[in-house]
Amino acid sequence: MIIRKLEFGPFAGNCYIVGSESTGEGMIIDPATQGEDIVSQVEELGLKVKVIVLTHGHMDHTGALAEVKEATGAEVVIHANDAPYLQNKHPMMQMFSRSSKEMPTPDRLLEDDDTIDIGELRFRVLHTPGHTPGGISLLGEGVVFTGDTLFQFSIGRADFPGASYEEELESIRTRLLTLPDETTVYPGHGPDTTIGIERKINPFLQDDAVF
DSSP states (O other): OEEEEEEETTTTEEEEEEEOTTTOEEEEEOOOSOHHHHHHHHHHHTOEEEEEEOSSOOHHHHTTHHHHHHHHOOEEEEEGGGGGGGGOOOGGGGGGOSOOOOOOOOSEEEOTTOEEEETTEEEEEEEOOSSSTTOEEEEETTEEEEETSEETTEEOOOOSTTOOHHHHHHHIIIIITTSOTTOEEEESBSOOEEHHHHHHHOGGGSTTOOO
């Protein structure tokens, strides 16, 4: 499996390019900004992008979506509860993209337990709301892409409209901490980690955590 991590934008959002070495199919997770650079990296890897997965709809994870969609022709997928974010016409959207193009309409609305296949690779959609109502994590092949739900030693902010700390913690405890300790976590911001490390020392996940 190919995984290439790119860090872009004023909020240092992580974009991931994931591909099958055997078939050359790939997906892009959270095209934060700098669409030309993302497409250049895809070309360098020799991948044919099949799908663009949005872990949630915030601008710092979708700023280059229109650019990347146009360049690759890949389908855009997002959880149904976060699809309205792509209809946001707020001018601040332009802070995160070199393009003035409107956001594309999703080609597929995800639900919990859906699957995304990239060649022989299969990933399962875990609905992990809290940071946003339609936040997802993507699980497969011993790794999980957690968007802004779980970070190294931290969790996603839940002080935005529609967010909930209680719901986010419930998502983490019931959908993520149930995974094997050795599962690699690729978050929406910051460095990689593992489920085992976060279970043991993430301060937000300890029994005496106070919010």
